Amino acid sequence: MEARAGGGSSDRSYGVVTLGWRRRGSGRRAAEQPNDSLNNPEDDEDDVVDLAANSLLNKLIHQSLVESSHLVEVLQKDPSSPLYSVKTFEELRLKEEILKGIYAMGFNRPSKIQEMALPMMLAHPPQNLIAQSQSGTGKTAAFVLAMLSRVNALDMFPQCLCLAPTYELALQTGHVVEQMGKFCMNVNVMYAIRGNHIPRGTEVTKQIVIGTPGTVLDWCFKRKLIDLTKIRVFVLDEADVMMDTQGFSDQSIRIQRALPSECQMLLFSATFEDSVLQFAERIIPDPNVIKLRKEELTLNNIQQYYVLCENKKDKYQALCNIYGGITIGQAIIFCQTRRNAKWLTVEMMQDGHQVSLLSGELTVDQRASIIQRFRDGKEKVLITTNVCARGIDVKQVTIVVNFDLPTNQALEPDYETYLHRIGRTGRFGKKGLAFNMIEVNKLPLLMQIQDHFNSSIKHLDPEDMDEIEKIEY
Numbered sequence: 001m002e003a004r005a006g007g008g009s010s011d012r013s014y015g016v017v018t019l020g021w022r023r024r025g026s027g028r029r030a031a032e033q034p035n036d037s038l039n040n041p042e043d044d045e046d047d048v049v050d051l052a053a054n055s056l057l058n059k060l061i062h063q064s065l066v067e068s069s070h071l072v073e074v075l076q077k078d079p080s081s082p083l084y085s086v087k088t089f090e091e092l093r094l095k096e097e098i099l100k101g102i103y104a105m106g107f108n109r110p111s112k113i114q115e116m117a118l119p120m121m122l123a124h125p126p127q128n129l130i131a132q133s134q135s136g137t138g139k140t141a142a143f144v145l146a147m148l149s150r151v152n153a154l155d156m157f158p159q160c161l162c163l164a165p166t167y168e169l170a171l172q173t174g175h176v177v178e179q180m181g182k183f184c185m186n187v188n189v190m191y192a193i194r195g196n197h198i199p200r201g202t203e204v205t206k207q208i209v210i211g212t213p214g215t216v217l218d219w220c221f222k223r224k225l226i227d228l229t230k231i232r233v234f235v236l237d238e239a240d241v242m243m244d245t246q247g248f249s250d251q252s253i254r255i256q257r258a259l260p261s262e263c264q265m266l267l268f269s270a271t272f273e274d275s276v277l278q279f280a281e282r283i284i285p286d287p288n289v290i291k292l293r294k295e296e297l298t299l300n301n302i303q304q305y306y307v308l309c310e311n312k313k314d315k316y317q318a319l320c321n322i323y324g325g326i327t328i329g330q331a332i333i334f335c336q337t338r339r340n341a342k343w344l345t346v347e348m349m350q351d352g353h354q355v356s357l358l359s360g361e362l363t364v365d366q367r368a369s370i371i372q373r374f375r376d377g378k379e380k381v382l383i384t385t386n387v388c389a390r391g392i393d394v395k396q397v398t399i400v401v402n403f404d405l406p407t408n409q410a411l412e413p414d415y416e417t418y419l420h421r422i423g424r425t426g427r428f429g430k431k432g433l434a435f436n437m438i439e440v441n442k443l444p445l446l447m448q449i450q451d452h453f454n455s456s457i458k459h460l461d462p463e464d465m466d467e468i469e470k471i472e473y
């Protein structure tokens with residue numbers, strides 16, 4: 001399994017990939033409680049947060065850069081050396097064919113993280129780097145550019161090695177190499193992933209190898225297909241996901257230890273908990289560290305309402321009234337259980353609404369396609385449970401409905417989830433409107449949410465159409 005980065009058509013013969021895997025044991029469990037409709041536990045199996053699946057989903061749906069209003073924070077390995085940042089790709093003095101590739105991808109200028117990271121990555125002598133920024137901010141494009149810049153097309157052996165947590169994420173990075181390296185003649189990619197059988201005695205002549213830690217380890221030490229002493233650039237991508245996968249940290253460290261001291265080492269992560277930073281500093285010697293803070297979510301600009309209801313039928317009726325009373329652009333409706341989400345989808349469809357259901361039992365590919373259709377405006381309403389929509393940023397959505405209030409396992413309000421569902425990022429966020437459908441006994445929880453965020457949630461009578469029609473947003 002290999003692909004050409006430049007000078008020809010790429011080999012996409014890896015076929016259809018089933019993306020709907022679930023790793024056992026490592027996923028954090030979401031809080032989904034019993035409610036009036038929960039009597040078949042299987043039907044309401046919790047959605048498991050799978051970091052690798054989420055990461056892939058983000059990659060599939062981020063077709064443009066995620067903006068940030070923060071400044072990049074830099075911790076330099078040598079604080080006395082001047083800091084460079086670039087505003088244009090020309091300043092980097094890249095090879096002509098790479099520049100052509102970047103422009104062909106539609107990039108006009110470096111992203112925020114790239115402004116700082118690229119000069120460090122392309123410096124002479126090479127510098128090691130640990131970089132953290134949220135998904136979609138341009139990390140992959142940055143290290144692919146660094147790999148392509150350091151490759152010597154005339155040397156027919158692996159020179160750049162990139163570790164990724166899953167087969168699918170490795171392929172995604174490979175696609176970026178193919179796109180950006182489109183004009184780099186004779187630069188090729190090889191995938192060191194399970195299932196890619198290399199016959200005995202084969203020599204790996206591709207310059208860039210992207211793979212998962214276990215298979216790379218096997219290719220390096222057991223099968224001796226890769227000579228680690230010849231690697232010039234080592235990339236450890238998605239470090240937080242790597243750490244979440246048993247065995248990957250140790251395998252990555254074993255690989256890193258066999259690299260020559262002059263090899264450039266780069267590590268990327270979307271999140272930066274202490275454990276990730278500790279791992280990063282263990283594996284990357286003498287690094288520069290750069291971080292781009294995530295945009296914070298706020299409830300300013302969001303008008304919040306609550307509607308008191310008896311049961312879910314009542315909630316649905318209230319929703320229909322609101323739906324009939326105001327012109328709704330696009331709405332996301334959150335349910336606490338899959339069963340409720342399914343029920344609501346069927347009800348709405350029967351009433352002639354165009355809705356789609358995003359649920360944890362779908363494969364990542366299917367989820368990505370549902371989100372994409374919604375983003376394209378093909379469906380007006382997206383019904384979902386907590387987990388699948390976490391971290392998915394659908395900017396044009398003006399209305400969010402909590403069909404069930406988010407609560408944790410102890411039946412306390414889940415503030416973080418509430419904020420994630422309804423909040424917008426301050427600078428880029430538009431105005432928004434949120435409706436909470438509340439059973440009377442849940443009202444104290446809602447009041448706790450109101451106090452916690454110190455932002456008012458107003459009562460709305462779903463029968464009072466005049467009042468509903470007055471809502472402006």
Ligand code: ADP
Nearest residue numbers: 063064065107110111135136137138139140141
């Ligand atoms: P990350 O690795 O941080 O998730 P990516 O490198 O995958 O981010 O970039 C996210 C999206 O932004 C991709 O669609 C990518 O093609 C695009 N992108 C990356 N860098 C730039 C840039 N400088 N200008 C415009 N788009 C970019």
